[in-house]
Amino acid sequence: MIKSLARRWNQYKYRFVPWLAANINESSPRIVETVQLDKLISDEDVEQQLNILFSKFGSNHDVNSQAVLDLCGFRINRKPSLLEDGGIGVFVDAGLVKSGTVVAIYPGAVYQPWEPVFLISLRNSYLFRCADSVHIDGKDKGLSRMMYNSFARRDSLRGQLMCDNSWQTEYPLNPLAVGQYVNNQSNKFSANVAYQEFDVPAKFPSHLRKYIPNTEARLHQDMEQSMFNRLLRMVVLVSIRDIHPGEELFSTYFTIVSKPS
Numbered sequence: 001m002i003k004s005l006a007r008r009w010n011q012y013k014y015r016f017v018p019w020l021a022a023n024i025n026e027s028s029p030r031i032v033e034t035v036q037l038d039k040l041i042s043d044e045d046v047e048q049q050l051n052i053l054f055s056k057f058g059s060n061h062d063v064n065s066q067a068v069l070d071l072c073g074f075r076i077n078r079k080p081s082l083l084e085d086g087g088i089g090v091f092v093d094a095g096l097v098k099s100g101t102v103v104a105i106y107p108g109a110v111y112q113p114w115e116p117v118f119l120i121s122l123r124n125s126y127l128f129r130c131a132d133s134v135h136i137d138g139k140d141k142g143l144s145r146m147m148y149n150s151f152a153r154r155d156s157l158r159g160q161l162m163c164d165n166s167w168q169t170e171y172p173l174n175p176l177a178v179g180q181y182v183n184n185q186s187n188k189f190s191a192n193v194a195y196q197e198f199d200v201p202a203k204f205p206s207h208l209r210k211y212i213p214n215t216e217a218r219l220h221q222d223m224e225q226s227m228f229n230r231l232l233r234m235v236v237l238v239s240i241r242d243i244h245p246g247e248e249l250f251s252t253y254f255t256i257v258s259k260p261s
């Protein structure tokens, strides 16, 4: 009995633990058989979409927003949510997002399962948990911000950052790096995007890494490896249907894995 309860508990993959704990009754889960099957589009497709887009990016938010519009056919922006008490949300403000498109990226520092997240989790509603317990801290203020910037500086090469830290500002260089502001679906608005975990392959062009809004925490020295030889976890938000201008993006904050390995 206890074993079966524990197994069921482990099947629940809460994306944002504290908020869901308080609002569990209002949240319908996304149910998938296995984490490997929880892919709306292939990893190759994610990589290709990012690669093509990043190669059009420059050093200005507006120019890059226009590049997203020209290439992908949509533009997204943050503004007050349609939900009462929903704070800020993310909206499609021009064009059309076709189903199966990478529409946003979840920015932040990546913590491996064995790295402590207790301190940064305090009063933090932006700590995203992946199915394998990797965490991504998408908070753009306070300790989280300081930590991200210090990891980014540590990994810089000849003064050049190997990741993007402008997601912490109002005008991120990578206009898709606002996934941390996407709200959970509600009774009124059902999910139109889903999280997809993606490991950036070592072959990803090094000159485009400066547009990736993620960096590894790597708190332990023994985890040190050449940054081009390891995979970097990213979480992208993929549209599950066509999304029209004026619509807010909504995801599902928790996933149930029905056949855990």
Ligand SMILES: C[S@@+](CC[C@H](N)C(=O)[O-])C[C@H]1O[C@@H](n2cnc3c(N)ncnc32)[C@H](O)[C@@H]1O
Binding pocket: 016, 019, 081, 083, 084, 085, 086, 087, 088, 089, 125, 126, 180, 181, 182, 183, 184, 185, 186
């Ligand atoms: C990852 S943040 C999303 C961005 C947030 N709206 C903001 O303004 O910073 C998660 C927080 O958003 C709010 N939130 C998300 N979905 C919501 C919903 N369906 N209804 C009300 N609040 C929601 C909760 O405060 C939650 O802790």
